[in-house]
Amino acid sequence: MQLIVGLEIHVELKTNSKMFCSCGTRFGAPAGSQCCPICMGLPGTLPLLNEEVVRLGVIAGAALHSEIQPYSSFDRKQYFYPDMPKGYQITQHFHPLCLGGWLTLPESGKRIELEEMHLEEDSGKLVHDTDSSYINLNRCGIPLLEIVTKPVIENGDQAYEFLSLLRDTLVCSGVTTGKMQEGALRVDVNVSLGNVNSNSGMYRTEMKNLSSFRAVRMAIDHEGERQKKLLDDGIKPLSETRRWDEKGGFSEPLREKGNAIDYRYLPEPDLLPLFISEDFIHQCKKSLPILPEETLLRLITIPNMKSNQASILANNRQLLACFDAAYARTRDAKRILNWLLGDYRAIAKKNNLSPENPPFDPNDFAELMNLSIERDLNYQEIRNKMMLMCRL
Numbered sequence: 001m002q003l004i005v006g007l008e009i010h011v012e013l014k015t016n017s018k019m020f021c022s023c024g025t026r027f028g029a030p031a032g033s034q035c036c037p038i039c040m041g042l043p044g045t046l047p048l049l050n051e052e053v054v055r056l057g058v059i060a061g062a063a064l065h066s067e068i069q070p071y072s073s074f075d076r077k078q079y080f081y082p083d084m085p086k087g088y089q090i091t092q093h094f095h096p097l098c099l100g101g102w103l104t105l106p107e108s109g110k111r112i113e114l115e116e117m118h119l120e121e122d123s124g125k126l127v128h129d130t131d132s133s134y135i136n137l138n139r140c141g142i143p144l145l146e147i148v149t150k151p152v153i154e155n156g157d158q159a160y161e162f163l164s165l166l167r168d169t170l171v172c173s174g175v176t177t178g179k180m181q182e183g184a185l186r187v188d189v190n191v192s193l194g195n196v197n198s199n200s201g202m203y204r205t206e207m208k209n210l211s212s213f214r215a216v217r218m219a220i221d222h223e224g225e226r227q228k229k230l231l232d233d234g235i236k237p238l239s240e241t242r243r244w245d246e247k248g249g250f251s252e253p254l255r256e257k258g259n260a261i262d263y264r265y266l267p268e269p270d271l272l273p274l275f276i277s278e279d280f281i282h283q284c285k286k287s288l289p290i291l292p293e294e295t296l297l298r299l300i301t302i303p304n305m306k307s308n309q310a311s312i313l314a315n316n317r318q319l320l321a322c323f324d325a326a327y328a329r330t331r332d333a334k335r336i337l338n339w340l341l342g343d344y345r346a347i348a349k350k351n352n353l354s355p356e357n358p359p360f361d362p363n364d365f366a367e368l369m370n371l372s373i374e375r376d377l378n379y380q381e382i383r384n385k386m387m388l389m390c391r392l
Protein backbone atom coordinates (compact mmCIF):
# COMPACT_ATOMS: atom_id res chain seq x y z
CA MET A 1 0.00 0.00 0.00
CA GLN A 2 1.26 3.39 -0.83
CA LEU A 3 0.02 6.95 -0.68
CA ILE A 4 -1.40 8.22 -3.99
CA VAL A 5 -1.84 11.98 -4.15
CA GLY A 6 -3.12 14.23 -6.91
CA LEU A 7 -3.26 18.01 -6.72
CA GLU A 8 -5.50 20.63 -8.27
CA ILE A 9 -3.97 24.06 -8.18
CA HIS A 10 -5.86 27.29 -8.84
CA VAL A 11 -3.49 29.97 -10.04
CA GLU A 12 -4.65 33.57 -10.31
CA LEU A 13 -3.42 35.02 -13.59
CA LYS A 14 -1.67 38.39 -13.38
CA THR A 15 -3.91 40.60 -15.52
CA ASN A 16 -4.96 44.22 -15.04
CA SER A 17 -8.58 43.51 -15.84
CA LYS A 18 -10.91 40.57 -15.27
CA MET A 19 -11.52 37.59 -17.55
CA PHE A 20 -14.71 38.78 -19.26
CA CYS A 21 -15.07 42.51 -18.45
CA SER A 22 -12.95 45.59 -17.85
CA CYS A 23 -13.23 45.60 -14.04
CA GLY A 24 -9.94 45.92 -12.17
CA THR A 25 -8.23 43.07 -10.30
CA ARG A 26 -6.39 44.97 -7.56
CA PHE A 27 -6.09 42.98 -4.34
CA GLY A 28 -7.51 44.68 -1.25
CA ALA A 29 -9.74 47.15 -3.13
CA PRO A 30 -12.86 48.18 -1.13
CA ALA A 31 -15.55 45.47 -1.21
CA GLY A 32 -17.85 45.77 -4.19
CA SER A 33 -15.70 48.43 -5.89
CA GLN A 34 -14.48 46.11 -8.63
CA CYS A 35 -17.61 44.57 -10.08
CA CYS A 36 -20.10 45.33 -12.82
CA PRO A 37 -23.23 43.79 -14.36
CA ILE A 38 -21.04 41.35 -16.37
CA CYS A 39 -19.25 40.08 -13.22
CA MET A 40 -22.64 39.61 -11.62
CA GLY A 41 -24.11 38.00 -14.73
CA LEU A 42 -27.13 40.29 -14.85
CA PRO A 43 -29.61 39.51 -17.64
CA GLY A 44 -28.67 41.09 -20.95
CA THR A 45 -24.91 41.20 -20.32
CA LEU A 46 -22.37 39.39 -22.50
CA PRO A 47 -18.88 38.23 -21.52
CA LEU A 48 -15.95 39.38 -23.69
CA LEU A 49 -12.79 37.29 -23.35
CA ASN A 50 -9.62 39.12 -22.22
CA GLU A 51 -6.83 38.14 -24.65
CA GLU A 52 -4.19 38.54 -21.94
CA VAL A 53 -5.80 35.64 -20.05
CA VAL A 54 -5.24 33.38 -23.05
CA ARG A 55 -1.68 34.60 -23.51
CA LEU A 56 -0.77 33.91 -19.87
CA GLY A 57 -2.46 30.48 -20.06
CA VAL A 58 -0.43 29.58 -23.12
CA ILE A 59 2.79 30.84 -21.50
CA ALA A 60 2.06 28.67 -18.44
CA GLY A 61 1.43 25.71 -20.73
CA ALA A 62 4.74 26.28 -22.49
CA ALA A 63 6.60 26.66 -19.18
CA LEU A 64 5.18 23.34 -17.95
CA HIS A 65 5.87 21.33 -21.15
CA SER A 66 2.15 21.00 -21.77
CA GLU A 67 0.52 20.48 -25.18
CA ILE A 68 -1.31 23.69 -25.98
CA GLN A 69 -4.50 22.81 -27.80
CA PRO A 70 -5.22 24.55 -31.12
CA TYR A 71 -8.92 24.26 -30.23
CA SER A 72 -10.44 24.77 -26.78
CA SER A 73 -13.76 26.11 -25.55
CA PHE A 74 -15.69 27.39 -22.56
CA ASP A 75 -18.48 25.72 -20.58
CA ARG A 76 -20.88 26.57 -17.79
CA LYS A 77 -20.49 24.74 -14.48
CA GLN A 78 -23.83 25.25 -12.77
CA TYR A 79 -24.35 25.34 -9.05
CA PHE A 80 -25.93 27.62 -6.52
CA TYR A 81 -23.84 29.47 -4.00
CA PRO A 82 -24.44 33.00 -2.68
CA ASP A 83 -20.99 34.22 -3.72
CA MET A 84 -21.81 33.52 -7.38
CA PRO A 85 -24.90 35.50 -8.41
CA LYS A 86 -24.73 34.19 -12.00
CA GLY A 87 -25.60 30.67 -10.84
CA TYR A 88 -22.80 29.19 -12.95
CA GLN A 89 -19.05 29.48 -13.36
CA ILE A 90 -17.44 29.76 -16.79
CA THR A 91 -14.74 27.10 -17.09
CA GLN A 92 -13.26 24.76 -19.71
CA HIS A 93 -14.71 21.34 -19.04
CA PHE A 94 -14.96 19.53 -22.37
CA HIS A 95 -11.98 21.05 -24.23
CA PRO A 96 -9.28 22.42 -21.91
CA LEU A 97 -6.52 24.79 -23.05
CA CYS A 98 -3.62 22.41 -22.33
CA LEU A 99 -3.18 18.65 -22.05
CA GLY A 100 -0.33 16.83 -20.31
CA GLY A 101 2.91 18.43 -19.18
CA TRP A 102 5.29 17.93 -16.30
CA LEU A 103 7.86 19.36 -13.91
CA THR A 104 10.99 17.48 -12.87
CA LEU A 105 11.90 17.61 -9.19
CA PRO A 106 15.59 18.49 -9.19
CA GLU A 107 16.83 16.37 -6.32
CA SER A 108 15.14 13.04 -7.01
CA GLY A 109 14.72 13.56 -10.75
CA LYS A 110 11.11 12.46 -10.35
CA ARG A 111 8.76 13.78 -13.00
CA ILE A 112 5.41 15.05 -11.69
CA GLU A 113 3.12 14.67 -14.66
CA LEU A 114 0.13 16.88 -15.33
CA GLU A 115 -3.26 15.77 -16.54
CA GLU A 116 -4.50 19.07 -17.97
CA MET A 117 -4.80 22.82 -17.45
CA HIS A 118 -7.84 24.97 -18.08
CA LEU A 119 -8.99 28.56 -17.76
CA GLU A 120 -11.88 29.51 -15.50
CA GLU A 121 -13.28 32.46 -13.59
CA ASP A 122 -13.15 32.88 -9.82
CA SER A 123 -16.26 33.40 -7.68
CA GLY A 124 -16.86 36.07 -5.06
CA LYS A 125 -16.21 35.78 -1.35
CA LEU A 126 -18.47 35.41 1.67
CA VAL A 127 -17.38 37.40 4.69
CA HIS A 128 -18.89 36.35 8.01
CA ASP A 129 -19.32 38.83 10.82
CA THR A 130 -20.56 37.95 14.32
CA ASP A 131 -24.23 38.37 13.45
CA SER A 132 -24.38 38.80 9.69
CA SER A 133 -22.73 37.67 6.47
CA TYR A 134 -21.61 39.84 3.57
CA ILE A 135 -20.75 39.08 -0.03
CA ASN A 136 -17.76 40.72 -1.69
CA LEU A 137 -18.02 40.31 -5.47
CA ASN A 138 -14.60 41.77 -6.27
CA ARG A 139 -13.21 38.32 -7.05
CA CYS A 140 -16.07 37.37 -9.41
CA GLY A 141 -14.52 36.95 -12.85
CA ILE A 142 -10.89 37.09 -11.72
CA PRO A 143 -9.04 34.85 -14.22
CA LEU A 144 -7.73 31.54 -12.93
CA LEU A 145 -5.70 28.73 -14.44
CA GLU A 146 -6.51 25.36 -12.88
CA ILE A 147 -3.64 22.88 -13.09
CA VAL A 148 -4.48 19.22 -12.45
CA THR A 149 -1.67 16.73 -11.73
CA LYS A 150 -1.86 13.01 -12.33
CA PRO A 151 -2.13 11.01 -9.07
CA VAL A 152 1.63 10.42 -8.92
CA ILE A 153 2.72 12.25 -5.78
CA GLU A 154 3.87 9.91 -3.01
CA ASN A 155 4.00 12.04 0.13
CA GLY A 156 3.72 15.48 1.66
CA ASP A 157 7.36 16.39 1.09
CA GLN A 158 7.08 15.63 -2.62
CA ALA A 159 3.94 17.75 -2.90
CA TYR A 160 5.73 20.58 -1.10
CA GLU A 161 8.73 20.35 -3.42
CA PHE A 162 6.53 20.22 -6.52
CA LEU A 163 4.38 23.18 -5.45
CA SER A 164 7.43 25.30 -4.64
CA LEU A 165 8.91 24.60 -8.07
CA LEU A 166 5.55 25.18 -9.75
CA ARG A 167 5.12 28.54 -8.06
CA ASP A 168 8.69 29.61 -8.87
CA THR A 169 8.18 28.59 -12.50
CA LEU A 170 4.91 30.48 -12.88
CA VAL A 171 6.20 33.59 -11.09
CA CYS A 172 9.36 33.55 -13.22
CA SER A 173 7.22 33.28 -16.38
CA GLY A 174 5.19 36.33 -15.30
CA VAL A 175 1.96 34.32 -15.19
CA THR A 176 1.05 35.04 -11.56
CA THR A 177 2.23 36.92 -8.49
CA GLY A 178 2.19 33.59 -6.64
CA LYS A 179 1.19 35.43 -3.43
CA MET A 180 -0.65 32.82 -1.39
CA GLN A 181 -1.59 35.33 1.29
CA GLU A 182 -3.60 37.12 -1.41
CA GLY A 183 -5.22 33.92 -2.67
CA ALA A 184 -3.19 33.90 -5.91
CA LEU A 185 -2.49 30.19 -5.43
CA ARG A 186 -4.87 27.71 -3.82
CA VAL A 187 -4.48 23.96 -3.64
CA ASP A 188 -6.97 21.07 -3.51
CA VAL A 189 -5.55 17.71 -2.44
CA ASN A 190 -6.83 14.23 -3.36
CA VAL A 191 -5.52 11.39 -1.22
CA SER A 192 -5.96 7.61 -1.28
CA LEU A 193 -3.94 4.57 -0.28
CA GLY A 194 -3.34 1.79 -2.78
CA ASN A 195 -1.10 0.53 -5.52
CA VAL A 196 -0.14 3.08 -8.18
CA ASN A 197 0.23 0.42 -10.91
CA SER A 198 -3.07 -1.31 -10.30
CA ASN A 199 -4.72 2.12 -10.20
CA SER A 200 -6.48 1.03 -7.03
CA GLY A 201 -7.59 3.28 -4.20
CA MET A 202 -11.29 2.54 -4.72
CA TYR A 203 -12.07 5.57 -2.61
CA ARG A 204 -10.53 9.03 -2.53
CA THR A 205 -10.77 11.87 -0.06
CA GLU A 206 -10.44 15.47 -1.05
CA MET A 207 -9.39 18.54 0.91
CA LYS A 208 -10.07 21.89 -0.71
CA ASN A 209 -8.58 25.37 -0.70
CA LEU A 210 -5.44 24.81 1.32
CA SER A 211 -3.69 28.13 1.52
CA SER A 212 -0.08 27.24 2.28
CA PHE A 213 2.36 24.58 1.06
CA ARG A 214 3.01 23.74 4.69
CA ALA A 215 -0.68 23.00 5.17
CA VAL A 216 -0.65 20.81 2.04
CA ARG A 217 2.29 18.77 3.35
CA MET A 218 0.72 18.28 6.77
CA ALA A 219 -2.74 17.52 5.39
CA ILE A 220 -1.40 14.83 3.03
CA ASP A 221 0.71 13.05 5.63
CA HIS A 222 -2.02 13.27 8.24
CA GLU A 223 -4.67 11.98 5.85
CA GLY A 224 -2.41 9.09 4.82
CA GLU A 225 -2.02 8.08 8.46
CA ARG A 226 -5.74 8.34 9.12
CA GLN A 227 -6.63 6.15 6.13
CA LYS A 228 -3.95 3.61 7.04
CA LYS A 229 -5.36 3.27 10.55
CA LEU A 230 -8.85 2.68 9.16
CA LEU A 231 -7.63 0.08 6.66
CA ASP A 232 -5.60 -1.67 9.38
CA ASP A 233 -8.84 -1.99 11.33
CA GLY A 234 -10.54 -3.45 8.26
CA ILE A 235 -12.60 -0.32 7.52
CA LYS A 236 -12.65 1.14 4.02
CA PRO A 237 -12.34 4.94 4.21
CA LEU A 238 -15.27 6.88 2.80
CA SER A 239 -14.97 8.82 -0.44
CA GLU A 240 -15.61 12.27 0.90
CA THR A 241 -14.61 15.90 0.97
CA ARG A 242 -12.86 16.78 4.21
CA ARG A 243 -11.92 20.09 5.76
CA TRP A 244 -8.32 20.56 6.90
CA ASP A 245 -8.02 22.52 10.12
CA GLU A 246 -4.59 24.08 9.93
CA LYS A 247 -4.47 25.37 13.48
CA GLY A 248 -5.65 22.11 15.03
CA GLY A 249 -3.73 19.88 12.63
CA PHE A 250 -6.68 17.57 11.91
CA SER A 251 -9.27 16.99 9.20
CA GLU A 252 -13.00 16.47 9.52
CA PRO A 253 -15.66 15.34 7.06
CA LEU A 254 -17.56 17.97 5.07
CA ARG A 255 -19.65 15.93 2.66
CA GLU A 256 -19.74 12.47 1.11
CA LYS A 257 -18.81 12.04 -2.55
CA GLY A 258 -21.98 10.02 -3.01
CA ASN A 259 -23.84 13.27 -2.55
CA ALA A 260 -21.62 14.98 -5.11
CA ILE A 261 -23.18 17.92 -6.90
CA ASP A 262 -24.31 17.40 -10.50
CA TYR A 263 -22.89 20.44 -12.23
CA ARG A 264 -24.88 19.99 -15.47
CA TYR A 265 -22.00 21.24 -17.63
CA LEU A 266 -23.05 22.79 -20.91
CA PRO A 267 -21.10 24.65 -23.62
CA GLU A 268 -21.08 28.40 -22.94
CA PRO A 269 -23.30 29.86 -25.66
CA ASP A 270 -22.05 33.43 -25.25
CA LEU A 271 -18.38 32.73 -26.03
CA LEU A 272 -16.80 31.51 -29.27
CA PRO A 273 -14.39 28.60 -29.11
CA LEU A 274 -10.70 29.47 -28.86
CA PHE A 275 -8.56 28.83 -31.91
CA ILE A 276 -4.90 29.26 -31.08
CA SER A 277 -2.44 29.55 -33.95
CA GLU A 278 1.02 27.97 -34.11
CA ASP A 279 2.40 31.47 -34.48
CA PHE A 280 0.76 32.68 -31.24
CA ILE A 281 2.14 29.67 -29.36
CA HIS A 282 5.56 30.30 -30.87
CA GLN A 283 5.51 33.97 -29.78
CA CYS A 284 4.54 32.95 -26.22
CA LYS A 285 7.32 30.34 -26.07
CA LYS A 286 9.84 32.87 -27.31
CA SER A 287 8.93 35.26 -24.49
CA LEU A 288 9.84 32.70 -21.79
CA PRO A 289 12.97 33.35 -19.72
CA ILE A 290 15.22 30.48 -18.60
CA LEU A 291 13.06 28.76 -16.01
CA PRO A 292 13.93 27.57 -12.49
CA GLU A 293 13.47 23.90 -13.46
CA GLU A 294 16.20 24.07 -16.10
CA THR A 295 18.51 26.10 -13.86
CA LEU A 296 17.99 23.78 -10.89
CA LEU A 297 18.69 20.66 -12.93
CA ARG A 298 21.94 22.27 -14.08
CA LEU A 299 22.99 23.57 -10.64
CA ILE A 300 22.23 20.39 -8.74
CA THR A 301 24.97 18.54 -10.67
CA ILE A 302 27.64 20.98 -9.40
CA PRO A 303 29.69 19.43 -6.58
CA ASN A 304 29.12 20.98 -3.12
CA MET A 305 25.86 22.65 -4.21
CA LYS A 306 23.06 22.05 -1.70
CA SER A 307 19.48 21.96 -2.94
CA ASN A 308 18.41 25.01 -0.91
CA GLN A 309 21.34 26.97 -2.31
CA ALA A 310 20.43 25.90 -5.85
CA SER A 311 16.87 26.99 -5.21
CA ILE A 312 17.93 30.48 -4.04
CA LEU A 313 20.12 30.93 -7.11
CA ALA A 314 17.48 29.62 -9.51
CA ASN A 315 15.04 32.26 -8.30
CA ASN A 316 17.37 35.25 -8.27
CA ARG A 317 18.77 36.25 -11.62
CA GLN A 318 21.37 38.61 -10.19
CA LEU A 319 22.76 36.10 -7.68
CA LEU A 320 22.76 33.42 -10.37
CA ALA A 321 24.70 35.66 -12.73
CA CYS A 322 27.31 36.26 -10.00
CA PHE A 323 27.56 32.56 -9.26
CA ASP A 324 27.85 31.57 -12.92
CA ALA A 325 30.52 34.17 -13.66
CA ALA A 326 32.61 33.18 -10.64
CA TYR A 327 32.16 29.45 -11.18
CA ALA A 328 33.24 29.74 -14.80
CA ARG A 329 36.52 31.25 -13.61
CA THR A 330 37.33 29.34 -10.44
CA ARG A 331 35.29 26.08 -10.40
CA ASP A 332 35.24 26.51 -6.60
CA ALA A 333 31.50 26.32 -5.82
CA LYS A 334 31.96 26.05 -2.06
CA ARG A 335 33.99 29.25 -1.82
CA ILE A 336 31.60 31.14 -4.11
CA LEU A 337 28.48 29.99 -2.27
CA ASN A 338 29.97 30.88 1.10
CA TRP A 339 30.74 34.39 -0.05
CA LEU A 340 27.67 35.01 -2.18
CA LEU A 341 24.93 33.41 -0.10
CA GLY A 342 26.67 33.66 3.28
CA ASP A 343 28.84 36.73 3.73
CA TYR A 344 27.36 38.97 1.05
CA ARG A 345 23.81 38.45 2.27
CA ALA A 346 24.86 39.08 5.89
CA ILE A 347 26.58 42.31 4.81
CA ALA A 348 23.51 43.27 2.79
CA LYS A 349 21.14 42.75 5.69
CA LYS A 350 23.29 44.80 8.04
CA ASN A 351 23.63 47.69 5.59
CA ASN A 352 20.18 47.88 4.04
CA LEU A 353 21.25 46.46 0.69
CA SER A 354 19.11 43.98 -1.23
CA PRO A 355 20.21 40.40 -0.43
CA GLU A 356 18.90 39.32 -3.86
CA ASN A 357 20.38 42.12 -5.94
CA PRO A 358 24.06 42.72 -5.16
CA PRO A 359 25.23 46.21 -6.18
CA PHE A 360 28.34 44.78 -7.89
CA ASP A 361 28.89 43.47 -11.39
CA PRO A 362 29.03 39.66 -11.70
CA ASN A 363 32.42 39.95 -13.42
CA ASP A 364 33.83 41.97 -10.50
CA PHE A 365 32.63 39.29 -8.10
CA ALA A 366 34.20 36.62 -10.30
CA GLU A 367 37.44 38.61 -10.28
CA LEU A 368 37.37 38.82 -6.48
CA MET A 369 36.85 35.05 -6.13
CA ASN A 370 39.68 34.43 -8.59
CA LEU A 371 41.99 36.84 -6.80
CA SER A 372 41.22 35.27 -3.43
CA ILE A 373 42.54 31.96 -4.75
CA GLU A 374 45.48 33.25 -6.80
CA ARG A 375 46.81 35.52 -4.06
CA ASP A 376 45.63 33.30 -1.26
CA LEU A 377 43.84 36.21 0.44
CA ASN A 378 42.73 35.73 4.03
CA TYR A 379 39.13 36.12 5.19
CA GLN A 380 39.46 39.74 6.27
CA GLU A 381 41.13 40.77 3.02
CA ILE A 382 38.36 39.24 0.92
CA ARG A 383 35.71 40.79 3.15
CA ASN A 384 37.27 44.24 2.89
CA LYS A 385 37.33 43.99 -0.88
CA MET A 386 33.72 42.88 -0.89
CA MET A 387 32.74 45.86 1.29
CA LEU A 388 34.50 48.12 -1.22
CA MET A 389 32.57 46.50 -4.06
CA CYS A 390 29.40 47.29 -2.11
CA ARG A 391 30.62 50.88 -1.70
CA LEU A 392 30.57 50.53 2.09
Ligand SMILES: [Zn+2]
Nearest residue numbers: 021023036039
Ligand atom coordinates in the same frame (compact mmCIF):
# COMPACT_ATOMS: atom_id res chain seq x y z
ZN1 LIG B 1 -16.96 43.43 -14.23
